[in-house]
Amino acid sequence: MLILLPPSEGKASGGDGPPLDLGALSLPEVTSARQAVLDALDALCSGPDEAARTVLGLSPGQQDAVERDRALRDAPTLPAAGLYTGVLYDHLRLPALLDGATAAAAASSVLIFSGLWGVVGPTDPLPPYRLSMGVRLPPLGPLGAFWRGHLTDLLSKRADGELVVDCRSATYAAAFKPAGAVAERTVSVRVVRETTDGATVRRTVVSHMAKATRGAMAHTLLATGASPTTPAELAEALKDLGHPAELTPPTARNRPYTLTVVERS
Template identity: 85%
Template sequence: MLILLPPSEGKATGVDGPPLELGALSLPEVTSARQAVLDALDALCTGPDATAREVLGLPPGDRDALERDRALSDAPTLRAADLYTGVLYDHLKLPALLDGATAAAAASSVLIFSGLWGVVGPADRIPPYRLSMGVRLPPLGPLGAFWRGRLTDLLTKRADGELLVDCRSATYAAAFKPAHPVSERTVAVRVVRETADGTTVRRTVVSHMAKATRGAIAHSLLTAGASPTTPAELADALNDLGHRSELTPPAARNRPHTLTVVE
């Protein structure tokens, strides 16, 4: 089983680990691509502040993000498990998973997508940064397309025989879109809230709470040592773990199954 996650916009601070070592990150095959993104980001951030803010989508008062992005090559690092914060990661509790009996499963099962690094594992050491997959970074262009061209073959091989539990947002899903036959073993997680008014039951898609639920189901699967190999087994496992889940088959070829988790 592979759990595909987005990063978080929020990052930990107070970092004091060793400097970045690009070649030590997971998927060393894309080291040159990571260097290309680093170089492009450095060129952007050492240019006019106004241009960098516009490209990166930074608010006018956020000076820290630019300063961090200007010094990434020599910046101190920490594990990705400790770097990413926010609702999804609060519920995933990745540091505890990586430091306990579930360490091997967490290290081998979790892939975190990133506009800067492409994909990292939870134990990879990286510095705090600001670069969304949705950015059009000169001269590389849209980062989703840039990384899709470099990750698709690698991740298709990595996914051979594995069930993919896709907890990414649309922005990060752009970097890897599993095609047939991998798509037949891919499940996109959707979260809805169910409310009742008399005899009428309504379902609404939630956004902020969806992050919490995706983190919670990933935590449950890893803590329980679950190893589903098919979408149906995944739905059964989550229902057994207390997450009300409903599986819908793909609407077309090259599309994933949809797993609806009902809150």
């Protein structure tokens, strides 16, 4: 089973690990692509501050993010599991999963997408940074398309024979779109809140709750050692683990299943 995650906008402020070593990251096949993005980001942040903030989608009050990106090569690092914060990661509790019996499963099953690094694993040592997959980074262009060109074949091979649980947002899903046999084993996780008022049942999508639910769901799968191999087995496993889920078949060729996790209140 592979669990695909977005990063978080919020990140830990620092670490005490050695400076960045691109060769130490997971999926070394994309080291040259990571170097290209790092070089482009460094060039952007070495120029006028206002231009850098505009490209990165930052306000004047976020100038510290530009300054942090300028110092990436020499900044101390920390494991990705501790770097990414926010609602999804608060509920995923990756550091706890990497301690003890679940460590191997968590390290091998979780892939975190990143505008700067493409894809990383939970134990990869990274410095704090700011670069969304939605950025159009000169001279590379839209990062989603850039990374899709470098990751599609690699991740398709990595996912061969695996159930893929896709918890990414649309911005990060642009970097890898499962197709063919991989799409047939992929579920895109959707979360809805269900409320009942008399005989009327309403379902709404709430992004904050969705992040929490995706994190909690992924934690439960890894912590319990669940090993579903098909979308149907995943839906049944989640029901048994307290996450009511409904499976919808693909609507077209090269599209994933949709797994709707229902939070009732």
